[in-house]
Amino acid sequence: MKVLYRLKNEGYDAYLVGGCVRDLLLGREPKDFDVATNASPEQVKRAFRNCRLIGRRFRLAHVFYGQEIIEVATFRASSDEEQGLQKVDQDGRLLRDNNYGTIEEDVVRRDFTVNALYYNIKDFSIVDYVGGMDDHRAGMMRLIGDPETRYREDPVRMIRLVRFAVKLGFSINAECEKPIFQLADLLANIPAARLQDEALKLFLSGYAVETFEMLRHYGLFAHLYPAAETSLCSEEQGFPKLFIAKALVNTDKRIAEGKSIAPFFLISTFLWDAVKNQANINLAEGMSESIAFQQASSQVISQQLKSTAFPKYIGMAMRDIWGLQARFSNRSGTRAYRLLGHPKFRAAYDFLLLRAETGGAEPELASWWADFQIASEVQQKKMIASISKTSPKKRRRRRKPTVKNQQHD
Incomplete structure (x- = not known):
């Protein structure tokens, strides 16, 4: 005023x-x-x-x-x-x-x-x-004005239309809806940094589930997260769609409860299936598991940055979340303590829970880590000892005796 x-x-x-x-x-x-x-x-x-x-x-x-x-x-x-x-x-x-x-x-x-x-x-x-x-x-x-002309002036208007329609609970005029199916490809001309800003508004406003469904209906989601769309089109037994849908539901729930949201967590769920698929390809080429996932993370993030250019710290956090998933199974010795002390442990653990809830990880594994976090030091040692006893022991390779040449006078 x-x-x-x-x-x-x-x-x-x-x-x-x-x-x-x-x-x-x-x-x-x-x-x-x-x-x-x-x-x-x-x-x-x-x-x-x-x-x-x-x-x-x-x-x-x-x-x-x-x-x-x-x-x-x-x-x-x-x-x-x-x-x-x-x-x-x-x-x-x-x-x-x-x-x-x-x-x-x-x-x-x-x-x-x-x-x-x-x-x-x-x-x-x-x-x-x-x-x-x-x-x-x-x-x-x-x-x-004329919908097609307005979309061509600024293709981001197609995304904004979806965001406002969902946020306000409004319907979309039929004449404004029709051109979107033919003009979605124009989003390829928009700077990736601007699309990242728009994507955050789309999914971090408390209406992520409805927004996701509407974006896919109009063919817009594929231009924001192409690797995720590819995974969704080849899903098996509801995965990864169920996995992504659950992540979106949790995001909306946290916003409704006034809790903070980390953008890197939601993006990591969108791209997880692509990372796994690429890691499997790398494993088939003879890479070790850790290197295979590191390379896959770099490859998937590099491709995604062409669509939505998120800051470097988001990419680093995503790498940590993905890389820590394999470490949850290695709990013997001091490994569990080291993992518990990792800066991104909580985010990676939430990611594990999400996988367990949607069939991507063993529920028993998620339950073990839930108990381990709240257990006393004595109880933690017992839990690790129990894991060590049940884990298959690696056979130590016997070294062949060396034959020394003896010289005789």
Whole structure:
């Protein structure tokens, strides 16, 4: 409200716009608030000392209030390729978009009708140019303008459509739904880093299960996690689909309970089957088990980074989770203690539990580790001793006696 009223007092028009208006109308608490104005970014910056300008494709003003950021965007101009105001590639994707205009032009540049509602502080009204209120009441997701053209301008809109439809519980307009099946391949033109950001929003918003199913329905999931899609298409006895589905259910449950989510854990479940398959190929080529899994992890991650470019620390955590799975079976001597002290033990143990619940590991093994973690030191020693007694003993190879040459005088 401070931003809105200061801009108003400076003589500019200022509106709340987008998701915050949409969510307030649904009775939800918005995660953030966006402001649209006819003031240029430089004029906004002059009005606020606590302001910083960001962005190249489209300049934005961020106004800071402690940890809170209010994003202020200048009205964007309407499409006008003939005048050379916009640059697009051969697929119609928008490359540069830094042209300012009026609110009437700004509204038609937004993606969905329910995201194009403006709250006017001058008279406390909702300004609606595109039938967004009707779609809001009907629970309908609809693109502004021709769907195919809008998808070609920015293919990520197909992913955003799924995310909002699931999050809001809205249906998708048939005309907006139809082109997705033919245009999903355009996601290959999107930078992998941007797709990673979108993927996190998709699966870490509390609606991962429904999002996963809808993405697969439209053929979009294959462009985010191609190795996982290949595994899903060749699943046996419900695996790995059951494994991934359970991971998604657990993710939604943790979010509902207010618990933290580690992105690397969910991604590691998506790619686990691909890692195992590649490791088996490496084993067949004569590699040791540890080397086979190390090489498989590197190969799968390298391929995945072409689709969603996650940070290095996520890849390292995934390697640890996968690499520790084989070590859970080696519990004799001091191995169990060393594994228990590993920084990624808890994540790897949760991964083992998930495998055991979906038929990918022995339940007895998961149960043993559950007991071992809470056992006293004396009990732990007994558990390890019991394992050592039941484990098959390796036969020691007898060394052949060496024959020494004796010299006689």
